[in-house]
Amino acid sequence: MTTTATRPAGQRPRAAIAAKTLRTDRWWLAPLLTVSLLTLWVAYATVRAFMQKWYWVDDYHYLTPFYSPCVSTGCVPESAEFGRFLPNWPIIPFAAVTLPFLLLFRLTCYYYRRAYYRSFWASPPACAVPDGHKSYSGETRFPLIFQNAHRYFFYAAILISIINTWDAIVAFHGKGGGFGFGLGNLVLLGNVVMLWAYTLSCHSCRHIVGGRLKHFSKHPVRYRAWGFVSKLNAKHMQLAWITLGTLMLTDAYVMAVSAGWISDLRFFH
Amino acid sequence: MTNIERHNYDVVVIGAGGAGLRAAIEARLAGKRTAIISKSLFGKAHTVMAEGGAAAAMGNANAGDNWMVHFRDTMRGGKFLNNFRMAELHATEAPERIWELETYGALFDRTSDGKISQRNFGGHEYPRLAHVGDRTGLELIRTLQQKIVSLQQEDFAATGNYESRLRVFAETTITELFVENGRIAGCFGYYRESGEFVLFETPSIVLATGGVGKSYKVTSNSWEYTGDGHALAMRAGATLINMEFLQFHPTGMVWPPSVKGILVTESVRGDGGVLKNSEGKRFMFDYVPDVFRKQYAETEEEADRWYTDPDNNRRPPELLPRDEVARAINSEVKAGRGTPAGGIYLDIASRRSPEFILKRLPSMHHQFKELADVDITASPMEVGPTCHYVMGGVEVDPDTAAAAVPGLFAAGEVSGGMHGSNRLGGNSLSDLLVFGKRAGEYAARHADEAVKRAKVSAAALNAAVETALAPLGRGEGGENPYTLHSELQQVMNDLVGIIRRRSELEESLGRLADLKERVKKVGVAGGRRYNPGWHLALDLRNMLAVSECTAKAALEREESRGGHTREDFPKMDPNWRRVNLVCSLRDEDVRLERKPLPKMRPELMQLFDRAELSKYLTDEELAEFDELAGKADA
Amino acid sequence: MGEKRNFRVWRGDDSSGQLQDFQVEVNEGEVVLDIIHRLQATQAPDLAVRWNCKAGKCGSCSMEINGKPRLGCMTRMSTFEPTETVTVTPLRTFPVIRDLVTDVSFNYQKARELPAFAPPAGVAPGEYRMQQVDVERSQEFRKCIECFLCQNVCHVIRDHEENKPAFAGPRFFIRAAELDMHPLDARTDRKDMAVEEQGIGYCNITKCCTEVCPEHIKITDNAIIPMKERAVDRRYDPIAWLGSKIFRRDQLDRPAGYATTAVASRPNAGTTSSPAEHAAAAGAQGDISMNWHREAAVGHAAPVGPDGKLPVTEFTGELAGAQSPFGDDVAFPMAVQDITYQHPTKPDEH
């Protein structure tokens, strides 16, 4: 006869189910797609970043985002809006000042984290599918604890988006000077709009803009801004993929025009 | 015997719904060691299902509201059969109880000046229901659950043990109360999980076990509602009143079959939904009883204007009290104007924009979409009457919630009297809080007074063990509990349902007597560990006892009032208003007695119009009232 | 009448179990829970399943259907192909009791470890004033029906039992966020607690919790990530961090009472160590067959009275009977897997 409360606490076993997962749908499809697409993109971006040519269309002042800002002494002088100071070595991309930040911005992005943890790390590959790792400490320790620095890369990304916007503006350049407008401008512009949408839809942005407040009612303007960012934020995943696409497309377009494979469709000058 | 786990508590609360948790909080705050016992997991009691809100005259939405108006509405809703004192306490204390919840962390919807927003509900004169979207019950129970946790945290800080003063026994069913020397000595039950038995020795027990709906086939109630508290109280020697009054919610889903009985909240009607028969007619205008003629609109135009301008228009008849609506639907269906599935249409889709519906009724929309793949913003719902709430219950003292047996208290749906013959929507949640608190307070006080605590006798304990093990002993050779259960439900549904007749009620008594014999032979296979068949077998006994009370009382009361409708006596009879039917148990047999209703205090009486009273009171009572009024004038 | 469909239901208890095949009738408009009930009524009267409301409101009927954590009462049969075999198993993350019923007490324990709402000082009941826009965020989280599907699916504990002591789980991250965003909650240390006590850092925002939540609460986007960001404000903001190192603000900031109620008085700090310590331990001990990270019962602190003294007799004590030197919660004999002891003569038998 026990008088005090508890039944033995100890650890009790879980249900003995042999199958690792009983999911019958194609849960492996999403991680597979993510791996393929991300690998493809990274491969393309790496090749392009180290190619050091076909990044600038002199006639119309188109600069691909992969080379913006072009700050290497190897840059075409007209393309270097922000000075040229990096040594011109093949292993240093011309935009080496910003590319690491962009990379880290996306690497620490809450959405991309989810995407690559699931697909590359299989941690977990899909919901209710075992992650197969022996031990797991998440983002509590070095190096993953640095994911918490996302906010600072967000600030950097804002600066870079401004630079990209500037690039898109100076690209309204006609052959031989003056105003010009062609299909390339639309491509650059579309890319910049999408980049802004992606950057502003960032979770850190949502927090900084208003999410951190306790009383929305005392900050009506920030509340509205938060509402706007929240709407964008709901589409963060889509925007993450769209911007990968637009970046690649923009770069490919500039490359093609620059290399002379195609010629830009001009609407004016 | 040797293996029975024993516990000693000052107060044991049976039931972890709104009433039980509120009682436990109060007992713990009074410094008593308290146990909470629940058949389901902590925080899953039936209260989570309440949708509409909790009625309290806070006057946030309309400053004209106060406790007297609320009191009047409650009495009117209960057709003056309520225990007036309970209705009075309820109306005066409900606002405090709601405000208290905010200090526990509840987040009700707000008005623009930051107060608790209040919504309309059938039978209430002003918008009065504090609510959170349409999940108010969840908010209530979660808040109380979290308050309990916070008290446990305080105890942990003080004693190093979370459970030193307040402990929750989840998934534990009580099957017996022990009375020694005429006083409560303890209770006995089993852990559902392991099938092990457990004995609680305590001087004070608060019953808060909810209702009885599982005896009916179409019901909004879950498996918990087997009338355990009602039966336990009777077996312990306490009495039940008003058992003939069952509320059938007018709008439960009737299609698709898997969700039969699940409720469509009244706010669908409050927000503009209307009832139509298969001919497309908005039929409620034909069913406004004389008593309500003055308050309800007579034309569709006036009714529609009310939603935007309630001050200058009368309310749509869809918002009549539940029994009126249920009866109207029943008549339409019987007249052959129902849907193929035996209900009628509740239509909000054609009257409000999808955005409006989504905003106002998010979880209704969600529920229909997920459960039935019906989009309520696009098509009407098929609804019909569902057994929903039992007004009857343990007869208690209004102020202390004490039952007839010293040491036994009851609060919430299991107690009777507060709602009279019919409960107004939203009055239950506030009832839980008001009387839960009182029950906890007086149970704690009783524990103080019980200096010498009665011991549970070994013989009583042995008998309890034996009863509990009997179905397992008979094994599969006995009667199948699932079959018995569905037969019982069929009897109650067909013969003691929403509209009753003498012949059917008499037949039901015979059938119930048969079932009672068969339940004594119920047997189940399997062991004691989480064996649902065994659990049901033990619950059957309670369901039968309670059903018998209902049937007997329904046969006895020869009038129609609130939740009791006799086809052979369709009118309300003022003489019957003065009578409560009281059930008790003597050796397994249900006995019925008549008992006069307590007399309302004059100053409360004078809150009403003479014209209104004349519909409910006998001439004799009216003469008394006139005399009073005369005195007041003079 | 409906047609027959194939069902596989896991039946068993904590010692063993297997999937059992059933042929059962299915009618139009039914949900998985209806089928389980039909099995109970016709073929397996003692099939254990937890349920209550059958309306997706109470969160009792959590189970795994075709490998996915779902509510049985909210999974319509029409979502499956007529020929498909439907497999129903209990939640995997929690110890099984019998058949489809699991022991979810882990969650109730975690609930207790999170300090409750702290009412603002000097505001009387009835005087609470809050704006709808301020309560809306918290209201989303209060929709939670505590089905614990999110807790069950979260790989941090689903795949790593050893993380259980250090990780509170998504259900309690939304609770922390709810309170941190509550317009009148008086505590200011909830962000730190999310990191230190709840182990929010273990979450790698892979969003499975959001995917399974039957209430469609945006757990990750609206609670976990904002809480992580709020913690960044306090902990990883370099300027604030520097300041705290210099002025020891991390200690000054804590409201009085926090250290004593939540940490110091926790008697057996070893079993509920901070996530960081714990993770280090888990890492060092890759082989967990010894189960070093078991959830041992936390012993009681001595129940001293207000005068700081132990009660002399059991009549005045909180617990009846003499105090156990091992803590009153420990029952003997202890289960083998609970003993932190390896037999010296049998080194390779585990």
Ligand SMILES: Cc1cc2nc3c(=O)[nH]c(=O)nc-3n(C[C@H](O)[C@H](O)[C@H](O)COP(=O)(O)OP(=O)(O)OC[C@H]3O[C@@H](n4cnc5c(N)ncnc54)[C@H](O)[C@@H]3O)c2cc1C
């Ligand atoms: C669908 C629905 C909607 C509703 N909507 C509203 C509304 O909008 N407004 C309103 O005011 N009211 C509403 N109600 C009514 C209201 O919810 C109930 O009357 C109220 O919740 C009853 O609460 P309670 O505390 O008495 O019992 P419950 O919350 O039902 O709790 C009963 C408790 O007792 C336990 N128990 C029972 N038997 C035993 C036993 N033998 N041993 C141990 N424990 C036992 C159970 O496990 C449970 O914990 C609604 C009811 C339903 C079904």
Ligand code: SF4
């Ligand atoms: S998002 Fe985080 S908490 Fe949610 S399931 Fe994934 S790891 Fe667990």
Ligand code: SF4
């Ligand atoms: S957050 Fe969602 S999934 Fe998690 S317990 Fe609550 S309702 Fe269930």
Ligand code: FES
């Ligand atoms: S960019 Fe994806 S979250 Fe910040």
Ligand code: FES
């Ligand atoms: S039974 Fe309540 S959620 Fe399924």
